Amino acid sequence: xxxxQPMIKKLIAKxxxxxxxxxxxxxxxxxxxxxxISLGEWQFYIGSVFLITVLIGLGNHQIAITIVQERKEQxxxxxxxxxxxxxxxxxxxxxxNMTIFIVPWLxxxxxxxxxxxxxxxxxxxxxxxxILCLLMLVNYCITWSVGTALATEGATIFVMIVLNCLVNPAxxxxxxxxxxxxxxxxxxxxxxxxxxxxxxxEVLIAVLALIVAVCIQARKKVFL
Amino acid sequence: xxxxxxSRPYEVPxxxxxxxxxxxxxxxxxxxxxxxxxxxxxxxxxxxxxxxxVWLPANAEQSQWVDVFAWFSHLFRMPxxxxxxxxxxxxxxxxxxxxxxxxxxxxxxxLPLVIFLPLCMWAVIAGLFDALAHVQNKSPVLLMIANxxxxxxxxPPTTLHLWFLYNLLFFYLITWILCQFQWGxxxxxxxxxKPWQFICVFPLIMVPALSSVNVxxxxxxxxxxxxxxxxxxxxxxxxxxxxxxxxxFIEKFQPYWKLLLVLSLVAYGIFYTLIPKEFSMVPAPMxxxxxxxxxxxxxxxxxxxxxxxxxxxKTWLNSHSKFMRLIADSSYWIYIIHLxxxxxxxxxxxxxxxxxxxxxSVASGVTLAIGFVTYLLLVRWxxxxxxxxxxxx
Numbered sequence: 001x002x003x004x005q006p007m008i009k010k011l012i013a014k015x016x017x018x019x020x021x022x023x024x025x026x027x028x029x030x031x032x033x034x035x036x037i038s039l040g041e042w043q044f045y046i047g048s049v050f051l052i053t054v055l056i057g058l059g060n061h062q063i064a065i066t067i068v069q070e071r072k073e074q075x076x077x078x079x080x081x082x083x084x085x086x087x088x089x090x091x092x093x094x095x096x097n098m099t100i101f102i103v104p105w106l107x108x109x110x111x112x113x114x115x116x117x118x119x120x121x122x123x124x125x126x127x128x129x130x131i132l133c134l135l136m137l138v139n140y141c142i143t144w145s146v147g148t149a150l151a152t153e154g155a156t157i158f159v160m161i162v163l164n165c166l167v168n169p170a171x172x173x174x175x176x177x178x179x180x181x182x183x184x185x186x187x188x189x190x191x192x193x194x195x196x197x198x199x200x201x202e203v204l205i206a207v208l209a210l211i212v213a214v215c216i217q218a219r220k221k222v223f224l
Numbered sequence: 225x226x227x228x229x230x231s232r233p234y235e236v237p238x239x240x241x242x243x244x245x246x247x248x249x250x251x252x253x254x255x256x257x258x259x260x261x262x263x264x265x266x267x268x269x270x271x272x273x274x275x276x277x278v279w280l281p282a283n284a285e286q287s288q289w290v291d292v293f294a295w296f297s298h299l300f301r302m303p304x305x306x307x308x309x310x311x312x313x314x315x316x317x318x319x320x321x322x323x324x325x326x327x328x329x330x331x332x333x334x335l336p337l338v339i340f341l342p343l344c345m346w347a348v349i350a351g352l353f354d355a356l357a358h359v360q361n362k363s364p365v366l367l368m369i370a371n372x373x374x375x376x377x378x379x380p381p382t383t384l385h386l387w388f389l390y391n392l393l394f395f396y397l398i399t400w401i402l403c404q405f406q407w408g409x410x411x412x413x414x415x416x417x418k419p420w421q422f423i424c425v426f427p428l429i430m431v432p433a434l435s436s437v438n439v440x441x442x443x444x445x446x447x448x449x450x451x452x453x454x455x456x457x458x459x460x461x462x463x464x465x466x467x468x469x470x471x472x473f474i475e476k477f478q479p480y481w482k483l484l485l486v487l488s489l490v491a492y493g494i495f496y497t498l499i500p501k502e503f504s505m506v507p508a509p510m511x512x513x514x515x516x517x518x519x520x521x522x523x524x525x526x527x528x529x530x531x532x533x534x535x536x537x538k539t540w541l542n543s544h545s546k547f548m549r550l551i552a553d554s555s556y557w558i559y560i561i562h563l564x565x566x567x568x569x570x571x572x573x574x575x576x577x578x579x580x581x582x583x584x585s586v587a588s589g590v591t592l593a594i595g596f597v598t599y600l601l602l603v604r605w606x607x608x609x610x611x612x613x614x615x616x617x
Contacts, residue, residue: 027401
């Protein structure tokens with residue numbers, strides 16, 4: 001199967017262009033959250049929560065705009081007139097959405113690692129935090145897959161809500177897992193088999209979610 | 225960091241000058257002066273009474289006069305720099321678009337920061353260890369480090385004197401964010417503001433930010449973006465951005481520069497009287513009314529003196545001079561490398577029995593000379609020069 005690369009590039013640029021305003025607002029929110037974090041102890045917690053909220057909001061908002069609304073506002077028929085296959089379409093969507101989400105996600109992850117290593121915050125909290133950050137990525141990938149595979153507003157919003165509701169229980173369970181929770185106050189991070197296993201499982205689930213969505217789309221001969 | 229727009233008569237809006245592919249000399253020259261003044265400021269801090277307990281190469285020879293001059297320049301030097309940075313950001317956006325502006329800034333600002341910050345950090349730390357081993361008359365901070373118990377956690381990493389590059393990156397991102405929205409009505413509102421209204425009201429915008437930090441304002445050199453920096457330096461950056469498209473903005477303040485200079489000196493006098501006469505590692509909290517007055521003075525001096533510098537710069541520095549061009553081109557490089565050099569020199573001077581003036585002159589003079597010579601030999605015609613100032617035509 002050959003991909004129509006020039007059209008894929010144009011579709012990616014189109015999605016970036018259409019989401020530029022919300023991306024700008026979420027970027028502003030992210031910068032504000034980062035600035036707030038440095039103001040003090042309670043500001044650190046509020047800023048961290050705000051930063052995570054910005055990340056979740058960015059992911060969900062762009063899925064709603066680039067995937068759900070494309071069908072709802074009847075812009076998909078226009079896409080169908082272009083010389084592209086369903087595979088080209090899904091690849092363009094995946095690259096456009098993933099870059100918008102993964103770039104800020106990676107910046108936050110890298111910033112978090114630097115903060116943990118460079119400040120008196122115990123490094124033992126790092127595996128717990130990395131697992132949580134990866135959970136955000138997993139949630140995003142699953143929501144994206146459901147959005148592209150089902151392309152219905154209701155189902156996508158339902159999945160968003162369920163996955164976001166699972167973040168707190170996941171934090172609770174992680175904290176209660178002795179191999180992870182017992183090391184959160186240690187001066188050095190402990191990467192034991194449990195922590196590594198969870199990270200690998202998260203990466204696997206994220207990749208799997210994307211593959212499933214691409215496979216479902218690839219099997220289609222026509223868009224509808 | 226080069227402008228490419230020619231100096232124009234006062235009647236012509238700056239943005240119109242874009243049509244010609246030449247330079248705005250006064251902006252280039254002002255920026256160079258702001259940067260080189262930074263070298264002298266850092267050199268002077270070694271002899272500051274106020275900073276004696278907190279400055280690494282604090283010298284035994286101190287003077288109140290050093291503080292009087294140094295802190296006055298401190299209040300408007302970087303604000304002026306950020307106005308100029310905002311001005312050139314607007315120029316780039318007008319000329320090439322916001323995307324290309326970001327690409328250009330990535331090469332001129334991000335790349336030098338990524339390359340030179342680790343090198344400067346290494347050089348400052350190496351100089352510090354050498355001073356701990358060899359200097360006899362150690363400064364209070366050096367003594368504190370020398371006597372620190374083993375296992376004492378190191379201070380959090382900082383962006384050193386390159387904090388302005390780090391902050392600029394955020395300001396450019398905010399420029400991109402703001403460019404996504406329409407600001408026509410706000411821009412029209414600002415265009416109707418009269419000079420005296422601007423002089424009286426504009427500085428008040430910065431008071432909340434200044435009230436939230438110690439006095440005199442510290443450098444926002446943390447890797448975490450500092451909220452107050454957006455509310456102070458960010459506002460100056462936006463002012464510069466707006467000056468670019470405003471018609472005859474700088475000329476409107478021409479009749480007021482003497483008045484603004486006098487008022488600034490009065491405000492600085494109040495500021496200097498109220499600030500603590502000695503700083504410690506943990507600054508003592510200030511009484512609320514004092515804090516508000518000091519912040520007001522800081523804000524007004526910063527805005528008024530920036531306007532004074534812009535009007536004087538446009539009057540006296542707006543012509544082509546090969547010498548000034550060379551200084552302008554070399555200033556960015558000199559500023560980047562100056563701090564480790566200066567510290568290393570000042571550590572050596574700590575044990576010398578020289579006068580304050582001699583030590584200050586040698587430290588700042590040798591630093592500037594090394595910076596200038598290395599610029600000519602290693603930077604001007606090399607990829608480092610292309611990165612900092614663009615390719616030479």
